[in-house]
Amino acid sequence: MYKLFIRPIFFLFDPEKIHHFTFSLVKFMSKIPLIPAIFRAVYTVNNKKLEKKVFGLTFKNPVGLAAGFDKNAVLYNELANFGFGFVEIGTVTPKGQVGNPKKRLFRLKDDKGIINRMGFNNEGLEAAIEQLKKNKGKIIIGGNIGKNTHTAPENYTEDYVACFKGLHPYVDYFVLNVSCPNVSSHAKLEDAEYLKELITEVQKINKKEKEPKPILLKIAPDLNNQQLDEIIQLVANTKIDGVIASNTSVNREGLKITNEKLQEIGNGGLSGQPIKDRSTKVIKYLADHSNKAFPIIGVGGIHSEKDALEKLNAGADLVQIYTGFIYEGPSLVKRINKAVLSQLS
Template sequence: MYKLLLRPLFFLFDPEKIHHFTFSLIQFTSKIPGVPGVFRSFYAIENPKLERNLFGLTFKNPVGLAAGFDKNAVLYNELANFGFGFIEIGTVTPLAQEGNPKKRLFRLKDDKGIINRMGFNNEGLEAAIAQLKKNKGKLIIGGNLGKNTQTKPEEYTKDYLTCFNALHPYVNYFVLNVSCPNVGSHAKLNDKDYLLELIGAVQKANKTFEKQKPILLKIAPDLNDNQLDEIIELIAETNLDGVIASNTSTDRTGLKASEARLAQIGNGGLSGQPIKDKATRVIKYLANKSNKAFPIIGVGGIHSAQDALGKLEAGADLIQIYTGFIYEGPALIKQINKAILNKS
């Protein structure tokens, strides 16, 4: 029904506006008695064989929703009814911010992709915490952390620590988002010396809590082998809990969209089918070169069960969807989990 009726209708409208409309629609329908149960019966699969134990956490199934969809943690309870094993909220910054000027979200329909330059638009830390206090405990929640756009370079770590300390009681794991191409001072966030400083500071803060939470690093799909070797060294040096591979890409190679269309869109991070192979390559390289020394969450271009299996076979322990969820609808989650069961 989604691909035949809803998607063609949704795709007639501006992507950002329809995103907010979809949120309202899901919230409204989920308040109707019996509807959440109907969603679960259609989309959710409960099977112990799908469970995955990582970072000291038990995931109901390995299919998660990537950060960026539920930035402000307003819909995770309702989205849980679609069968996700975990949901990552954010990116959260200490202060609310508008993000980049609109228009900033674009569909590449022929490529089954999206280009965004949202710029960490979110309602800020306190708003996220207020929403997370409503957690009904249906599934694991990750917190994706970033810095405010106006923050000076010497204060970057402070921004991450502010979010980490405040969100610690409310999320199950953390992601340091240092690879989004839509924020300023991207270079510093990818500098190994700075990453050592940032990770060390967050790990030190983690030890002040009675129960420590897993910390992961989200990396770009555009890294070359030398840069990936540095990531492997960084993980070994810091004993970080894992990696999310990968974020959006700045590469425009091989797209069906015309040069004129791409020029009209301008800069931004590319997600969806066009980055599938790129993200899978990063996963495979990290897994093989490190001899599976750390867990990997695979994300990027998952639009089918086969795409998901490809990520898992490359070395991912869990996967996340985002653009695939928009193009293929909630049935994709069930299709992936059924395929995983069939392979087990």
């Protein structure tokens, strides 16, 4: 139904406007008696065999919603009714910011992809905290954190620390987003020495908390093998809890869209089917070359149950969807969970 009727209508309109419209629609429908229960009945697979214990947390199933969808933590309670095992909010920055100028979100329909250069648009830390206070405890929440666009390089760590301290009582795990191609001074955020400094600082604060939270690092799909070896070494040295592989890509190889249209769109991070194999390759490399020394959340181009199983079989412990959720609809979550169950049987 979604792909036959709803998606064709949604795809007639600007993607960012439809994103906000969808949020309002789901919010409204979820206030109607019995509708949340119907959503759960249609989209949720309840089976103890799907439970997965990763970095000290027990996930009811391995399928999560990636960061970027519910940036301001306004829909996670409602999204819990669509069968997800966890939802990652953010990217949250200390201060609210409008992000990059519009138009900044583009569909690549023939490629089943999206290019975005949103630029960490969000309402800021305090707004996210207020929303997270409404948590009904139905789902595991991840907090994806980043820096403000205009923060000077010497103050990057302060931004991450502010978000970490502020969100600590309200989220179940953290993600240090250091790999988004749509933020300034990207080079420093991928420098191994700086990452070690950042992780160490956040871990120091974490250890002082009554209940330390797992901390993960989100990496790009465009890293070469030498850089991936550096990530493996970094994880070993810092004992960070895990890695999310991967973020959006700046690589434009193999796309069906014309070069002229790509030039019209301009820069931004590519997500969806075009980065599927790249992200799976990164997952496999990290798992194989570290002897599966740390948990991996696999994300990038999951549009089917087969895509999800590929990532899990490559070494991912959990998976996340975003672009696939937009192209395939909410039934994708159920289909993946049923496929995981079939593989376990």
